[in-house]
Amino acid sequence: MNASSKSIGQPLDRVDGLLKITGQARYAGEYPEDGLLHGSVVSGSIARGRVRRIDASRALTLPGVVTVIDHTNRPRIASDDEPYQDADAAEGSPFRPLYNDQVLYSGQPLALVIAENLELARYAGSLIEIEYEAQDHQTDLAILQNEAHPAPAELPKPRGNFQGEYASSALSVDVSYSTPIEHHNPMEPHASTVLYQPDGSLHIHDKTQGTQNCQAYVQKVFGLEKDQVRVFAAYVGGAFGSGLRPQYQLPLAVMAALALKRSVRVSLTRQQMFTFGYRPRTLQRVQLGAAANGRLLAVAHTAIGQTSRFEDFTEHVVEWSGMLYHCDNVELTYKLVPLDVYTPLDMRAPGAALGLIGLECAMDELACALAIDPIQLRLLNYAERNENEGKPYSSKELRECYAQGARRFGWDKRNPEPRSMREGRQLVGWGMAGGVWEAMQQKASARASLDANGQLTVSSATTDIGTGTYTVMTQIAAQASGISLENVTFILGDSSLPTAPLQGGSFTVSSVGTAVQQACEALNEKLLAVARQTCPAFAGATLEQVTFADGQLRLGEACVSLAELAQKSGETPLQVQVTAEPEEKRQAYATATHSAVFVEVLVDEDLGTVKVNRVVSAIAAGRVINPKTARSQILGGVVWGVGMALHEETLTDHALGRHMNHSLAEYHVPVNADIGDIDVVFVDEHDEIVNALGSKGVGEIGIVGVAAAVANAIYHATGKRVRDFPITLDKLL
Amino acid sequence: MNPFHYSKPDTVQAAVDLSSPVSRFIAGGTNLLDLMKENLTRPEHLIDITGLPLADLSETPSGGVMIGALVSNADLAWHPWIQRRYPLLSQAILAGASPQLRNMASTGGNLLQRTRCYYFYDANVPCNKRRPGSGCPARDGLNRMHAIFGASDQCVATHPSDMCVALAALEAVVHVVGRGGARTIEFADFHRLPGDAPERDNQLADDELITAIELPAAGFAEHSHYLKIRDRASYAFALVSVAAALELDGPVIRQARLALGGVAHKPWRDRAVESWLSGQTVSRETFTAAADALLQSAEPLEHNGFKVRLARRAVVRALSDAALVGGQA
Amino acid sequence: MSATLSETTQASFVRHPIRLTLNGQARELQVLPWTTLLDLLREQLDLVGSKKGCDHGQCGACTVLRDGKRINACLTLAVMCDGAELTTIEGLASADQLHPMQQAFIKHDAFQCGYCTPGQICSAVGLANEGRAQTKGQISELMSGNLCRCGAYNNIRDAIEEALPLCQQQGGDQ
Secondary structure (H helix, E strand, O other), rough: OEOOOOOOOOOOOOOHHHHHHOOOOOOOOOOOOOOOEEEEEEEEOOEEEEEEEOOOOOHOOOOOOOEEEEEOOOOOOOOOOOOHHHOOEEOOOOOOOOOOOEEEOOOEEEEEEEOOOOOHHHHHHHHHEEEEEOOOOOOOHHHHHOOEEEEEOOOOOEOOOHHHHHOOOEEEEEEEEEEEEEOOOOOOOEEEEEEOOOOOOOEEEEEOOHHHHHHHHHHHHOOOHHHHHEOOOOOOOOOOOOOOOOOOOOHHHHHHHHHHHEEEEEOOOHHHHHHHOOOOOEEEEEEEOOOOOOOOEEEEEEEEEEEEEEOOOOOOOOOHHOOOEOOOOOEEEEEEEEEEEOOOOOOOOOOOHHHHHHHHHHHHHHHHOOOHHHHHHHHHOOOOOOOOOOOEEEOOOOHHHHHHHHHHOOOOHHOOOOOEEEEEEEEEEEEEEEEEOOOOOOOOOEEEEEOOOOOEEEEEOOOOOOOHHHHHHHHHHHHHOOOOOEEEEEOOOEOOOOOOOOOOOOOOOHHHHHHHHHHHHHHHHHHHHHHHHHHHHHHOOOOOOOOOEOEEEEEEOEEEEEHHHHHHHHHHOOEEEEEEEEEEEHHHHEEEEEEEEEEEEEEEEOOOOOEEEEEEEEEEEEEHHHHHHHHOOOOOOOOHHHHHHHOOOOOOOOHHHEEEEOOOOOOOOOOOHHHEEEEEOOOOOOOOOOOOEEOOOOOOOOOOOHHHHHHHHHHHHHHOOEEEEOOOOHOOO | OOOEEEEEEOOOHHHHHHOOOOEEOOOOOOHHHHHHHOOOOOOOOEEEEEEEEEOOOEHHHHHHEEOOOOEEEHHHOHHHHHHHHHHHOOOOOOOOHHHHHHHOHHHHOOOOOOOOOOOOOOOOOOOOOOOOOOEEEEOOOOOOOOOOOOOOOOOOOOOOOOOHHHEEEEEEEEEEEEEOOOEEEHHHHEEEEEEEOOOOOEEOOOOOOEEEEEEOOOOOOOEEEEEEEEEEOEEEEEEEEEEEEEEEEOEEEEEEEEEEEEEOOOOOOOHHHHHHHHHOOOOOOOOOHHHHHHHHOOOOOOOOOHHHHHHHHHHHHHHHHHHOOOOOO | OOOOOOOOHHHHHHOOEEEEEEEOOEEEEOOOOOHHHHHHEEEEEEHHHHHOOOOOOOOOOEEEEEEEEEHHHHOHHHHHHHOOOEEEEHOOOOOEEEEEEHHHHHHHOOOOOOOOOHHHHHHHEEEEEEHHOOHHHHHHHOOOOOOOOOHHHHHHHHHHHHHHHHHHHHOOOO
């Protein structure tokens, strides 16, 4: 079979672009309804203890305030852990809002005010008085680091003899890094609009990366039937992991809707965006032992991360240190410290964005110690196989990333001596780092449906958090079906659609894209069967002989429109649904995306201010479905990496046990003026193993390694190694 | 925010007559509404002053400029008189906030901005400025952004304005009208140090309305520079800022003005250092000596010791750049 | 109103009439003093294109044009907009044609999730009206009041750089 239209690989403008640039795209908190009630969450102020009394009397006297819900009067919710354990749950006992009088962290939701309008709800919330019985708390990872317990994660077993080889290495580095808490802070605050249907069922518009995850959560937590809950997320204003788990505004809005039998919206404030999951603070130690010629002889990476007292959050922090370079003697350790805080949550390139700071900064330190060019050091230790898994890569063009990235950047003009390059008052620094992220695929389903006018609709319950899912799925469907782009619509963001995994981990193209492709291929088979029956010219035609192109089925000179076949099929629309699973042949291979990041910084020597002037990010991620949206993903990842390196840090007052810079004025994400030129290079990477599309996904790889490359560039500029992130100017004075 | 009564008078006198201990005047609203939404201030009555005839610039008989309190920060910064005669003020305004906020914020309101101290901004924690007597967690807490000059046991907050740092250096005069009539306040006296009443940021009485800011004739247009250092390249409050203004006679400093932002509860000036500078010759050594003298009295907290080093370097840089503006020195 | 409310509080719940021109249309509205322009647009008029990202003037997602100037709708009281001419993202395009800034945003993929986008575009139109940005560096600085968490800044700059001359040719759209 041939599908001749080549929509895959085209820099198609976003298909949802028009709605977004005209303000017509509606997000979770933007669905109106007459009589819609508004909820305002009242957040706690102590880190640990219990609620003695909640006095809502003043709030309840206000005309227009409908009710105040707290742990004493909430509707019934599940009392076991299992119903709360969503598809991205950490090990342990998930948080249950308004469950009882226990206060587990500062900022915990303790009451929900429901009123006729938003301002009134918020004002009423401010009148609620809460009496606490406070207990001692601890929120400081550094204080309890010696009490860390092993993380419940499957780490690669130690290989070789790290201690022995490290001790006898000609050169070694032993360095410690720390990274701060970061909050996702998508531009759209979390919100849920629960539309109470006449039959008592709930239609919920939620900010989520998984409509079915939220559907199952609500159903189980509230003991409802499956058909009583339907969750939508047509547009999601960024998430970066914050929507992987149902956040507390969802069950709170549902509680109110069920209690009042009315439609309710609960939106969180920006301050409340600092009261749930986040990227955890880590303390890392990296030990590298090398021969005088630069060969890595020993690698050890230890990370201690924080978690809550109720769940053990794990991510892949140290694994990368066992796979990015060839080394026979490796020891990886990952531990957790429970604190009186909320559970951390996957955040863009979870684990890798942290672990690669340690590994890639340490590699730079080693390169300096050896007086070897950092790229040369990496090439010397290039890993042909994933040595954690003992498997070859399905494809790995990291060498090309180094080469093409270096060429685009002009790396050969680098004077390796720190403080050797200058532009007026600015010290100039050039640094680089590598990145890696796993290329995963999950089981996913999709439905393809062709109507009598030749319009193809493909659907799956995935989301588009800004990644370009609407667009790339449209392209995949157009190419697989031979129907031109303008006649293809992709529908997502509805839990009643065919099953899709959470949108995360860079596996949406691989998982849902494969399902979309297979659904369209199955549709084609069905269309051919109709043609064989109804069009004499196609009577004996096989899939291999025919072509699907421009909305037609062709065989030599014979040609019939797909619309006509849909009509003749007797089914309108003509429909197929498939479930795609990772192919068995993947088992024998490791699959990953890779990057090489090159950074130029300008550092004002007197004042310590750093400007990331120029970045080249060379990416190997298999086939690129849409170079325009894929480039945007990488640009975004680089911006995140710059933020990680220089700006982002949630500040906790440990005496109060509370995050204090809970606003976008004081939690600094990069602004436009912080971002210099970014050049994105996609190197050719052919992969027939990873999936039939040959595409690996690009949501995470763009951030991985960036912060390390910035730090390495700062060292090159200033001669200062700052190992405590973010690298704010005070650390450079 | 709490509910409030709204009125919009037509005259200054009517506005002043409407005021009470529970009222606030509102113009741009960029800080007041922010504070009200966080329940940090809860006026029962907002008096909208945007209908008052205070939105013009005019020249004063003494050759200065009178800026109506309602002139927006953006209009002021881009006004040809200000750009030409008081570039220090223009630079300082443009270093602050965002274009949107500068379009909204008024000149008078800029003086009344409240601190960005994390603890002040969180109604759930103690703060002497917000709730007198409740304590100051910043003193032993997250105080990286806090004061190194003039703080008290009660409060270590800093004033967040950029514009005010330039106005301090330019020795502007604040014109106010209250029930008792009109008066003027020297800029240096307008904001106060926290002492044991940190809830009071300035000398304005409840019934007093800022009507204008008067700039003296001396604008230091030849040799001035505003330097702002912050945690990101734009749209962030100053860690340290310096307004430097020099009057030069060849290489000799006739007069110097130096005001620092981000380091105290008010724009920080040191007259002794300024007068020492006059008569000195422009050089890095001179500026370094001035910076050292200025920073001598700094009293850093646990996490803001860097501000002393940073301020010292920033003073040298700002004075050097100011000296160089006219191509001399 | 309940007897438990003070007189002042009762007065706070009195609606004030305002007249404004919204996206070219004359409107007469009744608003409570505490309603911000952003909530008026989003909650009462269902113009949800203006976004609420922080509600404190710290992100720019709510940027609209008042008398041609960009402002943060979240820190503007609706009652104080009496007599104003307002343009939101919904009013930028004409019936059959996108505003050049909108077109450039699509062409340059200057957004991802789309949540900051209406504010970015209104801010960029305001920037064009101001006429003070010539270089990319100036665009960057003067667009720093609009955060984009997806990190589309480079594309936003490219889009604006391309559209600025077209906007200025239009004689400055409001």
